[in-house]
Amino acid sequence: MSAKQNILAKLRKSLVGTTPLADNFDEALVTEPWSYPPEQRIAQLRKQMEAVHTEIHLSTGDAWPALLARLLHERQLPSLLVSPATPHGKQLAAHWDANAGLPTLKAYDRPVEEWKAELFNDTPASLTGTLGAIASTGSLIVWPTPQEPRLMSLVPPVHFALLKASEVHNNFYEVQQKFAWAAGMPTNALLISGPSKTADIEQVLAYGAHGPKDLVLLILEDQ
Amino acid sequence: MSSPALIPTVAVEEDFRARAHTALGDKQLRNNFRSAMDSLMTKRAVAFSDAHEREHLRALGNAIRARALSKLPDLLERLEQNLTRNGVKVHWAETVDEANGIVLSIIRAHEARQVIKGKSMVSEEMEMNHVLAEQGIECLESDMGEFIVQLDHEKPSHIIMPAIHKNAGQVASLFHDKLGVEYTKDVDQLIQIGRRVLREKFFEADVGVSGVNFAVAETGTLLLVENEGNGRMSTTVPPVHIAVTGIEKVVEHMRDVVPLLSLLTRSALGQPITTYVNMISGPRKPEELDGPQEVHLVLLDNGRSQAFADSELRQTLNCIRCGACMNHCPVYTRIGGHAYGEVYPGPIGKIITPHMVGLANVPDHPSASSLCGACGEVCPVKIPIPAILRRLREENVKAPDSPNQVMRGQGSKYSRKERLIWNFWARLNTSPTLYRLFGFFATRLRQLVPSNVGPWTQNHSAPKPAARSLHELAREHLAKQDRH
Numbered sequence: 268m269s270a271k272q273n274i275l276a277k278l279r280k281s282l283v284g285t286t287p288l289a290d291n292f293d294e295a296l297v298t299e300p301w302s303y304p305p306e307q308r309i310a311q312l313r314k315q316m317e318a319v320h321t322e323i324h325l326s327t328g329d330a331w332p333a334l335l336a337r338l339l340h341e342r343q344l345p346s347l348l349v350s351p352a353t354p355h356g357k358q359l360a361a362h363w364d365a366n367a368g369l370p371t372l373k374a375y376d377r378p379v380e381e382w383k384a385e386l387f388n389d390t391p392a393s394l395t396g397t398l399g400a401i402a403s404t405g406s407l408i409v410w411p412t413p414q415e416p417r418l419m420s421l422v423p424p425v426h427f428a429l430l431k432a433s434e435v436h437n438n439f440y441e442v443q444q445k446f447a448w449a450a451g452m453p454t455n456a457l458l459i460s461g462p463s464k465t466a467d468i469e470q471v472l473a474y475g476a477h478g479p480k481d482l483v484l485l486i487l488e489d490q
Numbered sequence: 491m492s493s494p495a496l497i498p499t500v501a502v503e504e505d506f507r508a509r510a511h512t513a514l515g516d517k518q519l520r521n522n523f524r525s526a527m528d529s530l531m532t533k534r535a536v537a538f539s540d541a542h543e544r545e546h547l548r549a550l551g552n553a554i555r556a557r558a559l560s561k562l563p564d565l566l567e568r569l570e571q572n573l574t575r576n577g578v579k580v581h582w583a584e585t586v587d588e589a590n591g592i593v594l595s596i597i598r599a600h601e602a603r604q605v606i607k608g609k610s611m612v613s614e615e616m617e618m619n620h621v622l623a624e625q626g627i628e629c630l631e632s633d634m635g636e637f638i639v640q641l642d643h644e645k646p647s648h649i650i651m652p653a654i655h656k657n658a659g660q661v662a663s664l665f666h667d668k669l670g671v672e673y674t675k676d677v678d679q680l681i682q683i684g685r686r687v688l689r690e691k692f693f694e695a696d697v698g699v700s701g702v703n704f705a706v707a708e709t710g711t712l713l714l715v716e717n718e719g720n721g722r723m724s725t726t727v728p729p730v731h732i733a734v735t736g737i738e739k740v741v742e743h744m745r746d747v748v749p750l751l752s753l754l755t756r757s758a759l760g761q762p763i764t765t766y767v768n769m770i771s772g773p774r775k776p777e778e779l780d781g782p783q784e785v786h787l788v789l790l791d792n793g794r795s796q797a798f799a800d801s802e803l804r805q806t807l808n809c810i811r812c813g814a815c816m817n818h819c820p821v822y823t824r825i826g827g828h829a830y831g832e833v834y835p836g837p838i839g840k841i842i843t844p845h846m847v848g849l850a851n852v853p854d855h856p857s858a859s860s861l862c863g864a865c866g867e868v869c870p871v872k873i874p875i876p877a878i879l880r881r882l883r884e885e886n887v888k889a890p891d892s893p894n895q896v897m898r899g900q901g902s903k904y905s906r907k908e909r910l911i912w913n914f915w916a917r918l919n920t921s922p923t924l925y926r927l928f929g930f931f932a933t934r935l936r937q938l939v940p941s942n943v944g945p946w947t948q949n950h951s952a953p954k955p956a957a958r959s960l961h962e963l964a965r966e967h968l969a970k971q972d973r974h
C-alpha cells in the first residue's frame with residue numbers, strides 16, 4: 268500500500284460511525300464588524316496602511332503620472348520598472364514622451380531567467396496596478412499577470428502601486444465574494460499590506476526585510 | 491571595537507528537568523523571554539479589544555477546523571485533485587524519513603545544490619537542513635529569525651519568533667563572528683546585513699522550500715502568511731518550489747480562511763494582517779514570465795493520524811500554529827523554548843509532540859504545566875489544551891495491559907507501587923470508618939512526619955497534619971452548642 272492509501276485508510280477508520288459536521292459559517296461575523304460607509308473606506312485604508320509605514324498620495328486619473336515623476340525625482344531613482352502593455356503603463360509612457368529628462372522606463376518583457384541579475388541588482392523601483400484594496404486590514408489586492416509578473420512587486424526596493432478609489436472594499440470576505448475566488452484562483456494571488464518588515468530581533472520592528480523597503484500608494488480619487 | 495562574548499544557550503542533551511533547571515538559572519534568557527512574551531501578550535490583547543467579537547470569532551474558528559477534520563480524508567483527496575488539475579504535484583509521506591526521501595528525489599532530479607527555505611515548522615520536524623547537508627546540499631533558512639538561529643547552530647525557540655531567546659547584542663556578536671561584519675547592535679543595520687546576504691542566496695538557489703498555513707481544498711490553493719517577503723522570494727524566485735505541510739492543514743472553502751487568517755495574525759503578533767498573504771495555486775503558466783516551473787506539495791502524517799484516531803486528542807489538530815499558547819504560558823515564559831528539547835515547545839508542543847516522537851520519549855511534558863488554563867483561554871481555535879494535558883497524564887500512567895492503547899509510548903510512567911498507593915487512597919476516602927480511623931491516627935501521630943518527604947520538601951515545608959481534624963473540631967463545636 269502506498270503512503271497515501273495508508274494515511275487515508277487510517278483517517279477513514281477513525282471516522283467510522285461519525286457524520287461530517289454541518290457548515291454553519293456565519294458570514295456576519297466576518298463582515299459586520301468590518302464594514303464602513305463608502306466615504307470612510309479610504310480613511311480606514313489609510314489608517315491601517317500608514318500604521319505600517321505605507322506612503323500614501325491622493326491623486327487623480329490624469330494627474331498621477333506627473334506626481335509619480337516628481338516622487339521618482341525626489342527619491343533620485345534612475346529607473347522605473349513598468350509594463351508598457353497595461354493601460355496605466357501606456358498612460359505613463361505618453362507622459363514620459365511629452366516630458367524630457369525623466370528616469371528610464373524599463374519593461375519586464377522577457378522571462379526572469381534572461382535578466383535576473385539586472386532585476387536583482389539594477390532595478391530600484393517598480394510600478395504595478397492593483398485589483399483593489401481591503402479597508403478593514405489595509406491591504407492591496409494584487410494578482411500578478413504576464414504583463415505585471417510576480418517579482419515586480421517584490422524585488423525592487425521601492426514599489427509604487429496604483430489604486431482606484433472606487434475599488435476599495437470593506438473586508439476580505441466581500442472581496443472573495445465579489446471576485447468569486449471560490450470558483451477559481453490565478454497561479455498567484457497576493458494581499459500586500461505595507462512594505463516588507465520583521466520584528467525577529469528583540470521584537471524591534473525594522474522595515475525592508477526581504478521585499479520592498481518602501482511601498483508608495485497612489486490613490487486615484489476620481490476613478 | 492570589542493564585542494561581548496556570546497552567552498551560551500541551553501544545551502539540548504540532558505533531560506527535560508535538567509534543561510528546565512539550567513534555563514531557570516539563566517538570567518539573560520529569562521529576561522529575553524519575559525520581555526518578549528509580555529509584549530506579545532499586550533499586542534494580542536489590543537488586537538482583540540472587543541471581547542464579544544473575539545469570542546464569536548474563536549467559536550467560528552473552532553467550528554471551521556472541526557468541520558475540516560470531520561471530513562479530513564475527503565478534503566485531502568479533493569485538495570490533491572484540485573492541486574493536480576492546477577499543475578501542482580502532490581506527494582504523501584507517513585514518516586519524516588519518507589518526506590525527506592521525496593524532497594531529496596525532487597532535488598536530485600534537478601541536480602540542485604542550493605536550497606533556500608522560507609519558514610516551515612514541518613521542515614524542522616523533518617530536520618531537513620541536516621538531512622540535506624549530509625547529502626552535500628546547502629539548505630539555508632531565509633526567515634531572519636531562522637537565519638540567525640541556523641547561523642548559531644541552534645534550533646528555533648518559538649514557532650513564530652525563532653530567535654526570540656537572543657537579544658540584539660547577541661545577534662550583533664553572532665553576525666560579527668560568523669559573517670565578518672562590523673559589530674553593530676542597531677537592529678535596522680542588522681536586518682540590512684541579513685537582507686544583503688540572503689538576497690544573493692535567493693538569486694542563486696535552485697530550489698525553494700516553504701511551509702503552508704492553510705491548504706484550501708475547494709480551489710487547490712496553498713496560502714502562506716509572512717511579513718518579511720522571504721516566503722514570497724523562496725516560493726517565486728527558484729525554478730522549483732517544494733511546500734511541506736502536515737495533513738491537518740487543509741480547510742474546506744476559500745472563505746474559511748477569512749476568519750482563520752484574522753485569528754492567526756491577531757493571536758500571533760497582534761497584527762490585523764501580515765504584510766503578505768501569498769496564495770499559490772499553480773506553477774508558472776507558459777505565458778507567464780516568472781514563478782517556479784514546478785510546484786510540489788508534500789503532505790506529512792508523522793503521528794497526526796494517531797492523534798486523529800481519538801476524538802478528544804483529535805482536537806490537537808485544530809492548531810493553526812499561532813504561538814499564543816506559548817506566549818501566555820507561565821512555564822514557557824520561564825524556561826524558554828529550548829528546554830522542551832523538541833521542535834514544538836510550549837503548550838502546543840506538549841500535546842502534539844507525544845504523537846510525533848512517542849509519549850515515552852517526552853514523559854515529563856504533560857506534567858510541565860500548572861494547569862492554569864491560560865493556553866486554552868487564548869487558543870484562537872479553542873483547543874482544550876489543559877484537558878488534553880490531563881488526558882496525556884492519564885495515558886502516561888496507563889497499565890501496560892490496559893485494553894485502550896491510544897498512543898505510541900503510553901504507560902511509560904506506570905508504576906505498580908504508585909497504582910497500589912492510589913488504590914489505597916481511594917479506599918480510604920470512600921470508606922467512612924477507614925477515613926475516621928486514618929484521621930484519628932494522622933492527627934495523633936503528627937509528630938512522626940519526617941522533615942524530608944522527597945521532592946515535596948525541596949520547595950515546601952513538610953506536610954504536618956493539624957492536631958485535630960476539621961471533622962473532630964466541628965463535632966466538638968456542635969456538641970458545645972447543644973449544651974447551651
Ligand code: SF4
Nearest residue numbers: 809810812813815869
Ligand atoms: S494550540 Fe492554539 S494557541 Fe497554541 S499555537 Fe495552536 S492555535 Fe495557537
